[in-house]
Amino acid sequence: MITGDLKGQVDKIWNDFWTGGVSNPLTVIEQFTYLIFLKRLDDKQLKMEEEENLLGIKMQSPIYAKNQSGLRWSQFKDKDPEVMFKLFTSPQQELGGITVFDFMKTVGREGGIFSDYMKGATFMIPTPQVLDKVVQKIDKLPLDSRDTKGDIYEYMLSKLSIAGKAGQFRTPKHIIRMMVQMMDPKKDDIISDPACGTAGFLVSAGEYLYEKHHDWFKEEEFRNHYDTKMFNGTEFDSSMLRIAAMNLQLHGVEHPSLVGKDALSKSNGDVDDAFTLILANPPFKGSLDYDTVESSLLKTTKTKKTEILFLSLMLRTLKIGGRAAVIVPDGVLFGSSGAHKAIREELVENQQLQGIVSMPSGVFKPYAGVSTAILFFTKTNSGGTDKVWFYDMKADGFSLDDKRNPLLEEEVFEHCFSNPEKAKEEANGKCDIPQILLDWEKLTNGTGNFEDRTASSFLVQKKEIKENGYDLSINRYKEIVYEEMEYEKPEKLIASIKDLDIERQKALINLEKMIG
Numbered sequence: 001m002i003t004g005d006l007k008g009q010v011d012k013i014w015n016d017f018w019t020g021g022v023s024n025p026l027t028v029i030e031q032f033t034y035l036i037f038l039k040r041l042d043d044k045q046l047k048m049e050e051e052e053n054l055l056g057i058k059m060q061s062p063i064y065a066k067n068q069s070g071l072r073w074s075q076f077k078d079k080d081p082e083v084m085f086k087l088f089t090s091p092q093q094e095l096g097g098i099t100v101f102d103f104m105k106t107v108g109r110e111g112g113i114f115s116d117y118m119k120g121a122t123f124m125i126p127t128p129q130v131l132d133k134v135v136q137k138i139d140k141l142p143l144d145s146r147d148t149k150g151d152i153y154e155y156m157l158s159k160l161s162i163a164g165k166a167g168q169f170r171t172p173k174h175i176i177r178m179m180v181q182m183m184d185p186k187k188d189d190i191i192s193d194p195a196c197g198t199a200g201f202l203v204s205a206g207e208y209l210y211e212k213h214h215d216w217f218k219e220e221e222f223r224n225h226y227d228t229k230m231f232n233g234t235e236f237d238s239s240m241l242r243i244a245a246m247n248l249q250l251h252g253v254e255h256p257s258l259v260g261k262d263a264l265s266k267s268n269g270d271v272d273d274a275f276t277l278i279l280a281n282p283p284f285k286g287s288l289d290y291d292t293v294e295s296s297l298l299k300t301t302k303t304k305k306t307e308i309l310f311l312s313l314m315l316r317t318l319k320i321g322g323r324a325a326v327i328v329p330d331g332v333l334f335g336s337s338g339a340h341k342a343i344r345e346e347l348v349e350n351q352q353l354q355g356i357v358s359m360p361s362g363v364f365k366p367y368a369g370v371s372t373a374i375l376f377f378t379k380t381n382s383g384g385t386d387k388v389w390f391y392d393m394k395a396d397g398f399s400l401d402d403k404r405n406p407l408l409e410e411e412v413f414e415h416c417f418s419n420p421e422k423a424k425e426e427a428n429g430k431c432d433i434p435q436i437l438l439d440w441e442k443l444t445n446g447t448g449n450f451e452d453r454t455a456s457s458f459l460v461q462k463k464e465i466k467e468n469g470y471d472l473s474i475n476r477y478k479e480i481v482y483e484e485m486e487y488e489k490p491e492k493l494i495a496s497i498k499d500l501d502i503e504r505q506k507a508l509i510n511l512e513k514m515i516g
Contacts, residue, residue: 002151007155009141010156013156017130020133025160029156029243036143036250037104038073038100041072041073041107042072042073048062064103065096067095068096070087070095076135084132087100088125116245116258117245119238120238150207150250150251170200171281171327172363172364172396172398174396174416179325180204180208181208183277183323183376186277187222188225189276190229191275192275194263194278195310196244199233200247201281202248202279204279205277207251230256231257232258232275233257234261263282264306264310273316273317273319274319277322278314278326281327282307282310282327283306283310284305284332301339301342307331307332310326311326311343314326322379323377324375324378324379328374329372332373332472333474348465351377351380352377352385353377353385356373356390358391358393359374360394360400361400363396365401366402389439389457390474390477394432395431397431408426408427408430416433424438454480458477458478
């Protein structure tokens with residue numbers, strides 16, 4: 001958990017960018033990311049040099065050649081601001097005829113997965129003074145600790161959500177953590193997010209494994225799997241892809257598989273039965289032309305709606321037995337079009353639909369006010385849906401207005417995931433996440449009783465869902481308890497009003513006598 005002091009340091013870096021004229025939040029994070037990458041490159045070579053000196057073994061594949069030492073963080077950070085800025089913007093012949101920024105774009109695999117996505121990267125820090133201020137502050141950040149550097153970057157990314165410009169906003173972290181904990185990633189899982197954005201779901205899954213199963217990281221086979229095959233993301237926005245790569249690297253995943261393409265396009269038709277777990281919040285405001293969509297996705301249900309197409313994609317790319325937790329707009333649950341009905345019937349009849357958590361409409365405010373739900377299902381291609389679990393989530397621990405102020409202390413939010421039973425008492429009705437996690441555990445263990453449809457959590461038989469045209473909206477099945485109210489008969493109410501009127505007249509007469 002990031003401390004208040006570190007938050008303050010990051011806030012100052014953000015403010016330096018902002019007051020220096022870099023006001024687009026996405027640009028701020030990109031430039032911040034580039035500078036962190038440069039510092040990490042130098043730190044990596046410093047470590048290799050230290051090992052070379054200690055062990056006497058010649059360094060293999062150095063990142064910087066000897067004539068490029070002036071391009072290193074440890075060299076330029078102490079330069080005069082004007083000199084430093086020139087190193088970033090004007091090629092230096094004595095340094096190989098390139099700039100610091102050019103070097104970063106051409107460093108290759110030695111720089112890790114991030115360097116694969118540098119095409120199109122642009123240096124946008126406007127003045128020597130801004131560059132110097134930011135470099136000096138970044139240099140003081142504790143980026144040598146896996147936990148700290150990941151938390152620092154996550155906090156910086158949270159500002160992207162706050163600012164929300166350029167159409168960029170992220171799934172709330174506590175919602176992501178809830179979905180990850182419910183899915184309980186396994187040792188051999190191959191995890192995918194087909195619209196990964198900043199890789200929040202992938203990072204959260206990695207952190208869950210690191211915290212819950214730290215002993216697995218002692219095994220070389222698991223470490224190799226974790227580092228190279230476990231995490232897979234698709235994202236068409238190159239800026240987001242770079243940020244996702246850095247986010248994963250700073251959280252200890254050096255070589256994730258990140259693909260820069262539109263997940264629904266014809267160019268993505270070669271991925272079948274590849275993943276065992278999908279965690280996602282795909283775009284659900286788009287509409288595509290049929291001729292641009294990968295043809296196999298239209299076989300499940302012919303539609304232009306991206307939210308339905310992404311569900312088709314997930315069913316195609318999951319292995320048999322693969323699980324998914326995905327956020328969808330409520331329209332997917334009850335939409336009356338043929339495509340909406342077809343995808344619901346597919347999930348209920350041909351796959352195993354386990355649960356639906358209906359979330360309040362304020363969860364994505366102020367950027368989207370649409371009501372959403374989380375679908376939990378397993379790909380079987382042979383059915384398996386018996387009963388579907390519904391949870392009516394009323395509170396997520398934040399105000400449901402545009403401000404989204406936290407209603408709980410940070411410690412209580414942590415208890416939601418580490419000790420839900422305790423957090424349920426502490427939350428005092430302000431957050432349903434502890435109860436959702438407790439009920440899900442009972443559901444998966446077969447120990448819960450979810451027959452009461454007046455409660456927040458209940459089960460519905462597949463037969464009833466089928467009879468209702470595969471409608472999956474919670475309001476279709478939840479029972480509302482109406483409290484009976486008794487009112488006086490009109491005659492009694494009229495008599496009471498007359499009595500009050502007589503009392504009022506008497507009071508006025510007495511007041512007049514007192515004045516007279």
